Amino acid sequence: MTASRPTFNPARALAVRVLTRVLTGETFAAPALDAALAEARLPARDAGLATHLVYGTLRYVLLLDAALTPLLRGETPPKARALLLAGAFEKLVLGTPPHAVVSEYVNVARMARLASPALVNAVLRRVARPAETEETRYALPGWLIDVFRRAYGERAEAVLADQLQPQPLWLSLSSAGVRSLEAEGSVVEPGPQGVDRVVLARPLRESAAYRCGQAQPIxxxxxxxxxxxxxxxxxxxxxxxxxxxxxxxxxxxxxxxxxxxxxxxxxxxxxxxxxxxxxxxxxxxxxxxxxxxxxxxxxxxxxxxxxxxxxxxxxxxxxxxxxxxxxxxxxxxxxxxxxxxxxxxxxxxxxxxxxxxxxxxxxxxxxxxxxxxxxxxxxxxxxxxxxxxxxxxxxxxxxxxxxxxxxxxxxxxxxxx
Incomplete structure (x- = not known):
């Protein structure tokens, strides 16, 4: 009887590859992720997971680095670092069950050849939230925290915390665009400056409103x-x-x-x-x-x-x-x-x-x-x-x-x- 081969979600491998390119300064997240998703043609749910992992990991990377650094020795290869950051994000921020995080990312490391499975197993089992400082709380360098405090005064704490939240989709829509999106099952909520906050039922570029020139992201x-x-x-x-x-x-x-x-x-x-x-x-x-x-x-x-x-x-x-x-x-x-x-x-x-x-x-x-x-x-x-x-x-x-x-x-x- 042949043992079953371990599987992994391709969204995680895609996210790690994109993160590697972004974290090494090769590119920016949006074009790299768009290109990778267009080539991979993942199902909508997996594309959503990859997007959440890329942007979530980048938003929290200062906290995640502080958690991982005590567990690593020497220089960590870029692909391994990106994989460990994504795994730490799932475990420490998203709250994915630890055993699932370890299993998934060990399989990604092994099958996509992105890192040593033994290293991933050892680090992700032990990684825990670091002691809280201002920089880990807001996942920002101290000098940027000071910039926001000078700009917003008493509102700064709420502003800083909000930078860690996912970015909504904002669209300038014609009346026909609103009707078209709602007919497809999207949720359209009016926002300031005449721009609507939208939760899409399908990718934006596949929507009739976008294709027909009734929607402009802004x-x-x-x-x-x-x-x-x-x-x-x-x-x-x-x-x-x-x-x-x-x-x-x-x-x-x-x-x-x-x-x-x-x-x-x-x-x-x-x-x-x-x-x-x-x-x-x-x-x-x-x-x-x-x-x-x-x-x-x-x-x-x-x-x-x-x-x-x-x-x-x-x-x-x-x-x-x-x-x-x-x-x-x-x-x-x-x-x-x-x-x-x-x-x-x-x-x-x-x-x-x-x-x-x-x-x-x-x-x-x-x-x-x-x-x-x-x-x-x-x-x-x-x-x-x-x-x-x-x-x-x-x-x-x-x-x-x-x-x-x-x-x-x-x-x-x-x-x-």
Missing amino acids: NPASMAVVDALGDVEGRRVLDLAGGAGVKAALLAARGARVTSVDVIARKHEAARANLKRLGLRADLLTHDLTQPLDLPPAPLVLLDAPCTGTGTLRAHPEIKLRLTPEAVEEMAALQARLLPNAAAAVAPGGVLVYSVCSVTRQEGERVLRDFLATHPEFTPEAVPGLEVPHVPAGEGVLTVPEAGLDGFFIARLRRTA
Whole structure:
């Protein structure tokens, strides 16, 4: 009689492979996971497990490392480290029964050849929650904890805890999109800034609403940046550092005549494809915004500047593993070069919206303060249409990254001459 061969859930092996690439700095989680899932074609339940393991492990990695380090000697190979982190996440955070965790990950190690089964067995049997410190409680380095405390004061503890929660799916939907998703069995709950919180019955790209251009993923805090421009119908708008053109598409949907500018040409390919899916159009321009723009001044200009992304740690938890205080200063210096060139593109009497998806003072409050000190022709105005929770931040506001929202610095300026 032949002994049965041990089995394992392929979702765990996929998650470990993705985690290995992300933790070694090769890639970011979202594109790596999307590509791996597209190739593997796992059933929906297994794809959900792989997604939860990747993002959950990355959110808690500082706590998990503190738990694993006393049990390891010497340098742990990247694949073995990723596997042990995922197993520790299941055992210590998800509460998967310890015997099941050990069995599953030993089988993954053996059959997918990702680590020594004996090492996995020994470590996952013994791993336990480490002594609590601020860094293990919030799974953040101390300097980033200080950033959030400076930004949100008495609200900081709730904000920090919320960064460890899964990111919900936010969609800007047409009425037809809502009906279509609900007909498929998805749950649609209205949220701030006209953006709906959605629990899907099937993968987003397989939904009729997405395929028919009735759905656009966007966080409500990001939508608040678009809303800060006010009424755009029939008006010319420059969308600077526009990336993949999501904000350009939303502005075009409101009737604006949009030119989206970015330094990376391949991002225009994604923008073009998304605009086509939505049945919209915008002009796309490749340009380095550290240099002046050769375009006629526009009445409305949006600079959603490249930043450290500290306001998006829930959705992009790998950021906290790579970011340094020095990188914050470098990014603030870049933004300080971009903002005057964006300002020069604003017509007299026009509006400039400056935003970053970061909560550091250097990138938001300080960049704007220094700009206003040398550009008296710009006057700060209240940011209109804000439905998301927010706190004051110098001459702008910071959205509060709780309940699935991102943290954005947003400022609206009027050119008076």
